[in-house]
Amino acid sequence: MNTLAKNTLVKCGECPIRHRAVCARCESDELERLESIKYYRNFEAGQTIVWSNDKMDFVGSVVAGVAALTQTMEDGRTQMVGLLLPSDFVGRPGREGSAYDVTATTDLVMCCFRKKPFEKMMAETPHIAHRLLEMTLDELDAAREWMLVLGRKTAREKIASLLAIIARRDPRPGLSPGVEASFELPLTREAMADYLGLTLETVSRQMSALKRDGVIILEGKRHVSVPDISRLMDEAGDDSDGGYLV
Amino acid sequence: MNTLAKNTLVKCGECPIRHRAVCARCESDELERLESIKYYRNFEAGQTIVWSNDKMDFVGSVVAGVAALTQTMEDGRTQMVGLLLPSDFVGRPGREGSAYDVTATTDLVMCCFRKKPFEKMMAETPHIAHRLLEMTLDELDAAREWMLVLGRKTAREKIASLLAIIARRDPRPGLSPGVEASFELPLTREAMADYLGLTLETVSRQMSALKRDGVIILEGKRHVSVPDISRLMDEAGDDSDGGYLV
DNA sequence: CGGCTCCTTGACTTGACTCAAATACGGTGG
DNA sequence: CCACCGTATTTGAGTCAAGTCAAGGAGCCG
Numbered sequence: 026m027n028t029l030a031k032n033t034l035v036k037c038g039e040c041p042i043r044h045r046a047v048c049a050r051c052e053s054d055e056l057e058r059l060e061s062i063k064y065y066r067n068f069e070a071g072q073t074i075v076w077s078n079d080k081m082d083f084v085g086s087v088v089a090g091v092a093a094l095t096q097t098m099e100d101g102r103t104q105m106v107g108l109l110l111p112s113d114f115v116g117r118p119g120r121e122g123s124a125y126d127v128t129a130t131t132d133l134v135m136c137c138f139r140k141k142p143f144e145k146m147m148a149e150t151p152h153i154a155h156r157l158l159e160m161t162l163d164e165l166d167a168a169r170e171w172m173l174v175l176g177r178k179t180a181r182e183k184i185a186s187l188l189a190i191i192a193r194r195d196p197r198p199g200l201s202p203g204v205e206a207s208f209e210l211p212l213t214r215e216a217m218a219d220y221l222g223l224t225l226e227t228v229s230r231q232m233s234a235l236k237r238d239g240v241i242i243l244e245g246k247r248h249v250s251v252p253d254i255s256r257l258m259d260e261a262g263d264d265s266d267g268g269y270l271v
Numbered sequence: 272m273n274t275l276a277k278n279t280l281v282k283c284g285e286c287p288i289r290h291r292a293v294c295a296r297c298e299s300d301e302l303e304r305l306e307s308i309k310y311y312r313n314f315e316a317g318q319t320i321v322w323s324n325d326k327m328d329f330v331g332s333v334v335a336g337v338a339a340l341t342q343t344m345e346d347g348r349t350q351m352v353g354l355l356l357p358s359d360f361v362g363r364p365g366r367e368g369s370a371y372d373v374t375a376t377t378d379l380v381m382c383c384f385r386k387k388p389f390e391k392m393m394a395e396t397p398h399i400a401h402r403l404l405e406m407t408l409d410e411l412d413a414a415r416e417w418m419l420v421l422g423r424k425t426a427r428e429k430i431a432s433l434l435a436i437i438a439r440r441d442p443r444p445g446l447s448p449g450v451e452a453s454f455e456l457p458l459t460r461e462a463m464a465d466y467l468g469l470t471l472e473t474v475s476r477q478m479s480a481l482k483r484d485g486v487i488i489l490e491g492k493r494h495v496s497v498p499d500i501s502r503l504m505d506e507a508g509d510d511s512d513g514g515y516l517v
Numbered sequence: 518c519g520g521c522t523c524c525t526t527g528a529c530t531t532g533a534c535t536c537a538a539a540t541a542c543g544g545t546g547g
Numbered sequence: 548c549c550a551c552c553g554t555a556t557t558t559g560a561g562t563c564a565a566g567t568c569a570a571g572g573a574g575c576c577g
Contacts, residue, residue: 125415215523460556
C-alpha cells in the first residue's frame with residue numbers, strides 16, 4: 026500500500042495487477058482509453074466502500090489490500106459472501122446498486138472507472154467483456170466451492186480450508202526451515218467467523234486446537250506459519266492435492 | 272416434457288426458452304447458425320448428465336425439467352451447489368471438464384451445442400457473450416444469496432427459503448381460495464438436504480413442523496400449497512418483501 | 518495508568534445429527 | 548384385486564458439535 030501513495034497517478038502499463046485484472050487483455054490503445062476514465066481511491070481498514078442497495082457510480086479493481094462482500098439479515102446475522110484480493114473486480118456493469126456491503130478489511134487501494142464510460146467501453150471492446158466473463162466464471166466456481174465448505178464441513182475443516190486458501194493465494198515461500206508457508210491473516214476472528222458461518226468463539230477455539238496439534242504455528246494473533254501444507258490440506262478435507270501425481 | 276418428444280427438432284424461433292436462455296439476444300441469422308450446431312438430448316430422472324472432471328464436448332441449455340450441480344467429498348458428504356431450471360446454461364466455454372457432477376433430478380430435455388463451434392461463435396457474436404455474462408452474474412448473485420442460507424440460517428429457515436425460491440420461480444397462481452401458490456417439489460428429501468446442508472431427517476422434521484404450523488399444506492409427499500406467501504417469507508428470514516411497497 | 522479493541526477460555530445449553538424403527542406409496546406378478 | 552417388495556419418507560430416542568453467556572487476558576494508544 027505504501028508504494029501507492031494517495032492520489033498517485035500510475036500508468037496502467039506499470040500497474041501491479043496489469044496482467045490479472047479486468048484490463049489484462051487490453052492493447053495499449055485500449056489502456057490509454059481506460060486511463061482517461063480511471064482514478065484511484067484509498068480506503069482505511071474497516072471503512073465501508075459501498076453499502077448494499079446504494080447507488081454505485083463506479084466499478085473498479087482492487088489494486089492493493091483486501092475487501093469483503095457481506096450480506097446481513099435484519100436481526101444482525103451476517104455472512105461474508107466474497108473476499109476480494111488484488112486484481113479482483115468490484116461492481117456489476119449494467120446494474121445501479123450493489124447487492125452487498127463492500128468493506129475494506131485492510132487498508133486498500135482501488136482503481137475506479139466511472140461507470141457510464143466503462144459500460145460504453147465494454148460494449149465496444151470485446152477484450153474487456155471477455156476478461157470480465159472469465160473472471161466472473163472463476164468467481165462463480167469459487168463461490169460454489171465455498172458452498173461446500175459452508176454446507177458440509179466441520180468447524181475445524183472450515184478453518185483449515187480458509188487458511189489453505191489464503192496460503193495458496195499468497196505464495197510467499199517459507200522463511201525458516203521446516204516452514205512451508207507463512208502469511209499475515211488479513212481478517213479479524215470475527216471476519217473469519219462471518220466468512221465461515223461460525224461464531225468468533227468457535228474460530229478462536231479451532232485456531233487454538235490447530236496450533237496445539239502442530240498444524241499451524243501462531244506468532245501473535247495474526248501471523249500464521251504452516252510447517253506442512255499437505256497436512257493442512259488434509260485437515261481441510263480436500264486432500265485431492267495430497268502430494269501424489271504432482 | 273411430454274410436449275418435446277425425443278429427438279424432435281424444434282425451431283429456435285418456437286423454443287419455449289427462446290427469450291431467457293443464452294440465445295435470448297440473438298438475431299434470426301444468428302439463430303440459424305446456432306440451429307446448425309445444436310441437438311437435443313433427453314435424460315431420465317436420476318440420470319447423470321456429466322461427471323465431475325469428465326471431459327465435456329458440449330455446452331447447452333436446460334429446455335425442460337430440473338438438473339442439479341453437486342460436489343462430493345471423498346467420504347461421501349455431498350453439497351448441491353446449483354439448481355438448473357429451464358433456460359439455465361450448462362458447461363463452461365473455454366474449459367475442458369466439468370467442475371461438478373450434473374444430474375437430472377426430473378426427466379429433462381437439454382439443447383446441446385457442440386463445444387468447439389459454440390466457442391468459435393461466441394468469439395464472433397457479442398450477443399451471445401454478453402448474454403452469457405449477464406446470466407453468469409445472475410448465477411453468482413444466486414450463489415452468494417445461497418451462501419447466506421447455508422452459513423447463517425436455521426434448519427427451519429433453510430427449508431422455508433428453498434420453498435420460497437421454488438414458489439417464486441414457478442408462479443402458478445393458487446388454485447383454491449386461500450392458497451396463494453402451489454407447486455410440485457422437483458427434489459427428493461435427500462436432494463433438499465444436499466441443497467441445504469442438512470440431513471434428510473432434519474428436512475423431513477422441518478417439513479412436518481411447517482405443515483403442523485399451517486405455513487404449508489402438503490398433499491402427498493411432493494405437492495406443496497402455500498396459503499400465505501408473506502408468512503413463508505417471514506419464516507425464511509428475508510421478510511424484505513413482507514408485502515409493503517406494492 | 519486507564520480504557521480501548523481483539524482475542525481466548527470456561528461452563529453450560531441446544532439444534533441438528535446419528536442410529537434405529539415404523540410407515541406410506543408405487544409398481545409387479547399372481 | 549390383492550399380496551409383496553423396494554424406495555421414499557416420517558418419527559423417536561439419545562448424543563454431540565457448535566452456540567450462548569460470562570469472565571479474563573493481551574496488546575495498543577492517549
